[in-house]
Amino acid sequence: MHALDMIHLSDHRLAERYAAVRATTRALADGLSPEDCQAQSMPDASPVKWHLAHTTWFFATFVLERWRPRLPAFDPSFRVLFNSYYETVGDKHPRPQRGLVTRPGLERVQEYRDYVDDAMQELLHTAADDTALAALVELGLHHEQQHQELILMDLKHLFSCNPLLPAYREAAAPRSAWPTAPQPLRWVEQPAGVHAIGHGGPDFAFDNESPRHDVLLRPWALAHRPVTEPEYLAFIEDGGYRRPELWLSMGWDIVRTRDWQAPLYWRQAQDGAWQVFTLRGERALAGDVPVCHLSYFEADAYARWAGARLPTEAEWEVAAAGLSLLQPAANTLESDALGPLPAPAGDATLSLAQMLGDVWEWTSSSYAPYPGFHPAEGAIGEYNGKFMCNQYVLRGGSFATPASHLRASYRNFFPPDARWQFGGLRLARDLG
Amino acid sequence: MHALDMIHLSDHRLAERYAAVRATTRALADGLSPEDCQAQSMPDASPVKWHLAHTTWFFATFVLERWRPRLPAFDPSFRVLFNSYYETVGDKHPRPQRGLVTRPGLERVQEYRDYVDDAMQELLHTAADDTALAALVELGLHHEQQHQELILMDLKHLFSCNPLLPAYREAAAPRSAWPTAPQPLRWVEQPAGVHAIGHGGPDFAFDNESPRHDVLLRPWALAHRPVTEPEYLAFIEDGGYRRPELWLSMGWDIVRTRDWQAPLYWRQAQDGAWQVFTLRGERALAGDVPVCHLSYFEADAYARWAGARLPTEAEWEVAAAGLSLLQPAANTLESDALGPLPAPAGDATLSLAQMLGDVWEWTSSSYAPYPGFHPAEGAIGEYNGKFMCNQYVLRGGSFATPASHLRASYRNFFPPDARWQFGGLRLARDLG
Amino acid sequence: MHALDMIHLSDHRLAERYAAVRATTRALADGLSPEDCQAQSMPDASPVKWHLAHTTWFFATFVLERWRPRLPAFDPSFRVLFNSYYETVGDKHPRPQRGLVTRPGLERVQEYRDYVDDAMQELLHTAADDTALAALVELGLHHEQQHQELILMDLKHLFSCNPLLPAYREAAAPRSAWPTAPQPLRWVEQPAGVHAIGHGGPDFAFDNESPRHDVLLRPWALAHRPVTEPEYLAFIEDGGYRRPELWLSMGWDIVRTRDWQAPLYWRQAQDGAWQVFTLRGERALAGDVPVCHLSYFEADAYARWAGARLPTEAEWEVAAAGLSLLQPAANTLESDALGPLPAPAGDATLSLAQMLGDVWEWTSSSYAPYPGFHPAEGAIGEYNGKFMCNQYVLRGGSFATPASHLRASYRNFFPPDARWQFGGLRLARDLG
């Protein structure tokens, strides 16, 4: 059953789901010091404290101001302070300066969360039939789940800037179950012809997944699993970062000006061995773990080097739609692995592995509106549409995405030079 | 008959075409001083002298080095000096410093042209049956035609940086034939369903137009002509440049940081009236002339303001394919208008006007490979594919494009913030 | 003989002084949250936590490593982490990323301080006769006193970036003793001829104050007090920030590109009244308070506008040398005013007021070595000499400088566009 089938919830169920999502966010901040939650390592990232406050701001501004207009604001200044990019809501605090707001502190922000949560619970238990409310709360919860992944992305980047390379969580015990021998890549033939993609059912989806519409596909095949660290290492060792013919022109410029020589968070020790920084500290290159923290340019160059290409997002979705995505073994936020895992060994069927979780998979598709797309009305309409330029679509979620947040039609997107998201790739190729 | 049907030329015909294209380039430089041909106004632009040399370098490097290997180089240093971006050819002189190469001077570059032209004529009259040669020469001529338009783009930008605002050519006599009353916009319904786009015939086309493939279109309509200067002025006067809700997020950032308030080359005089700088000097806003020098962001914002959208490139091509593009009246380089002209008044049929010439029309399509695309082998393969990132497609050619260079499948592309190309827009909207 | 050989303290006295200086630093951090101590508002500033650690690092690295080589390091990684700019000590953590080191946290840094303080006390009570030790400890204490002022500078800048404009300390009660009427400026004639400046006695001084040497002065006069806020407001209202003829060329460029319209931390409210952000929160323009947070360019432009000039550092020192600088009333760190105060009303004698404390006073002197200057040997030699370029000298200390840290020969220095230090100006003019 699809996780989002639950959207036709009684309010009671929604109140429970609200509590669960909010608790997950708070659990992510467990063990973090006020300092950890304060710092902002780059303009693209935000402090954990800001994420905690901004997700709360969403409910305070879009829900409580409308449904509980007489409820006093917890602190009126928070309305500007924790706005992210909603121009129609009014002023916003400049993004690169989020790390400079030391007051309110973490404790005060946790109190803000409690205050809003109490009001939300009261509201959700009262306004039993309000579908507009339910829709907005559902949006707010999915918004918060996005920030759950962002918290891990931003923390990882922050810790990578500390010369002591602190670990967010302790290293996991060695997995005896991991496959010891590399798994050869298998190609899985995919159906050509006309297919429908996009969100169509009654469940929740973001506006950018609509409308559902037909696409035409030519014969093609998809790799049964993502590209792994050892495979990517072979690309490096074959001079991948020194050969302009493998790169998009813009990517090659960036390789040279930023001196890229490996994925983000890879570091070559003095003995030549590569180390990878993870949320559980630095480790040696693993076995068949999917490579992570690639830019679009690197994913594209690897695919060219491998004689293959990236799939389009339509191809990816058609391939994924036939699968039961939410297998128990999927490595999502719930697995607590905090990093990609090897593909399950299993029997050598032709089925696709790791479509859900582990690493987001770059597609070759520019992030663009679907035919007939219309953004939602009001401030909520700023959620997606205005970012549809110079970004590329990733699909499938990562080890840091909550399972209930994912679906085959889900579109994630980043600029082609971004690397701090948990992004890898899966190869595709033309048939016939 | 399509202009490119002529590619099955006898060598003799190719030699004639070679001479004609080369003569056109030289004519564009007539009346320009050595200083005019030397200066480079921004990294994206090149000096006219560089264009004259680089187009010649193409034939010297890709044709004469292969078919006339014993011909002495006119000057061996030119091989590096006038390379543009072909990494596989070897070193290249850095682009932003093209304006600093004062030696060789303009006269010496013209001698270089003569030298190569003589050798090319000899070759073309001798190697009568060599289809590989013919293909490469044809590519070189289309390459040169692209640079003909670039010469006018770059010169216009250069002259706009001179506080005296010099005119490239004298102002035209007033056109008595111009329509005096504004033409209301008509919507022309377009066919939905499966259509083939891309280049399919035996004529010349760039590799990025292939392969021909099917696309699915939903019901839609296209404006019968591009957006005009007065229409765009209404957008400005309605606060178009001050309303974030009309803009893509990235575009809005640029509007503010670059302080955009109108299209490039528009200037508001002290009395509030708008002046437009053209290749024939500065003039007041014209009647129903298509607006030009818009970025993708401005075209997109205008369309949103107008309750419409940009067409996709597939839509544009399907609409154009049904037309006889090369009407005698098309305003291309040959018309010598040196700027867009009003749509012909004509009878109020439903046919599309000005699809060819006048202004390049932004589409909403990111520049991407067609399904099954493969770049050409060797250095020639760097022509198109490696630029397929963070650029958007424009269609239809401008007043500065040679007519024989255009076709319905032609794909031009620029980054979304570029404005110095001759780009405007035509509205589209969904039906049903 | 080197200045640092001259410290004639009993070890016991030094141990007491060590404890007192260290306690003052810690008191400055009282009431600050871990978040307040974590953030870094610009590359020139540092987090409070870093200041707390770096001043401790000085004793750990330069004193304990030499005199207590077998004492285990509190944490070996701190040696690189809290180095500031000593190239000879080895690697250092890049300055703009100091705000990203969230671990160790504030608590751990306080433990570091305790650990080093215990070891230092043991050492100072044991190594009774070691003059080299005493010299280095004295240097370390003066180094720490510099950072005490930096803590207040950096915190003020940080809080000014928070839209809520938090106060570091509560607003002071209104001072009934403040003069109610403006004090007219008096000029105090100064002695011309040959004078000695620079440090010459047995007490501590930095190497940049040596050697003591003769200077020639022409007849001149010095204002009896610094320029006040209302006086500076008159400059603003007379178009001071819009008249290029008042500015150094480089200053005028900066006024335009950074859009300077008033001193740092001044803000014009919607009703036109000016507000000043202070360590005790925002307040209206005060009475005769010295203006603060001027760049060298602003101080120089004001002086030109006023028909006067800045004093040279030699002039300032000669004028100051005749005074008893350390009057009880001087507004230094000990007064806890946390901002400049009005000049004492007193009787209208010709003596100079406020030479010590309140605001650092810009001089016209470029920061340069005195004739015969030699930097100290070793890492300590990087303390001053290598910064002698493109900086200008300020004299006299501010409300944030410890009184025991000041003397007439003390040379402070900042780049001419820096404004976050507590800098104002006092006018000078030629006589005869």
Add this chain to the structure above:
Amino acid sequence: MHALDMIHLSDHRLAERYAAVRATTRALADGLSPEDCQAQSMPDASPVKWHLAHTTWFFATFVLERWRPRLPAFDPSFRVLFNSYYETVGDKHPRPQRGLVTRPGLERVQEYRDYVDDAMQELLHTAADDTALAALVELGLHHEQQHQELILMDLKHLFSCNPLLPAYREAAAPRSAWPTAPQPLRWVEQPAGVHAIGHGGPDFAFDNESPRHDVLLRPWALAHRPVTEPEYLAFIEDGGYRRPELWLSMGWDIVRTRDWQAPLYWRQAQDGAWQVFTLRGERALAGDVPVCHLSYFEADAYARWAGARLPTEAEWEVAAAGLSLLQPAANTLESDALGPLPAPAGDATLSLAQMLGDVWEWTSSSYAPYPGFHPAEGAIGEYNGKFMCNQYVLRGGSFATPASHLRASYRNFFPPDARWQFGGLRLARDLG
């Protein structure tokens, strides 16, 4: 009394001098193409055409507008177009865009020169007694002589950006008279005590050389000649560019960020040998030629490496004042060497060599007003004073300075990172 009141020339003599200086400027442009005169290689440099026009603009604006107010402007637009930095004259064309003004062309600018020269000759032969006129013309001629050197500086930089490394003039014949063995450095003891520096006599001087005033010097010595190329090479080979302890902090940052490894225009060939680009083309390192194209940072670091220091400008002037500067053998613009030459062998007396000409010599003095300095009234007052910030003084002139432009009190100045001027160094050290 103002220095410019003192010009005691008959008008006739001034007219001759005017003609001679103007002819020299024109001769410098001989053999240059319109392209050579058009290009601007960096914001700090200007096109030769601009220099030709701007020096003419000075006479047109400051002289002819006042003394010949009814003379029609040659072209009214030139008043803005060729203003450099005089804010009080009104608008000016932005400096970095000087290379984009292709019209007027070189020929038209030469006509402008003729037009102004004719009017000036008429004026100078008529207004026989006007001392204000004479003073301003004299200033204009010295202004033009400054631009003569700038023409050579800017051209050299421009040609160095051309991969073909064109020579401005043909290589000179080998000098048999050059010394074959290196000349050991001799130290010449200088007088301590009170000395007067600055301009005091009736001849022309810039306002920044006044007033003449006393300075106090301590015992010191000056090297008898500048540092040579082989000496500087030893610094490089001793790791000079890799040792932070030799550099000012700001210089060390620049060494790393700009990847400096040698003086400007030095290039290490593949065989390791160093080549030097000159106005006569590239050549190998010469014998005892003074090293040229050093920044202040490099000069300072070399001096520190050599156990010496740079002289102050007061020291340099006192040492130079005792010499007969204008020896016939001085290598100034008139010698046509177009580069520094070795010190004359001569007898080993204690006298100083090459104080005049060859290379400008960096001093350790920040460029600052002399005590009692007042800029001239009006636009002319912008000539010097407003640049007195973050620049350092060079003394003595170079091979590109006209001899009649030099004197012991002459103060040249550049930012400490500038290298395209003809600057070297001469060592100094303390005595006693």
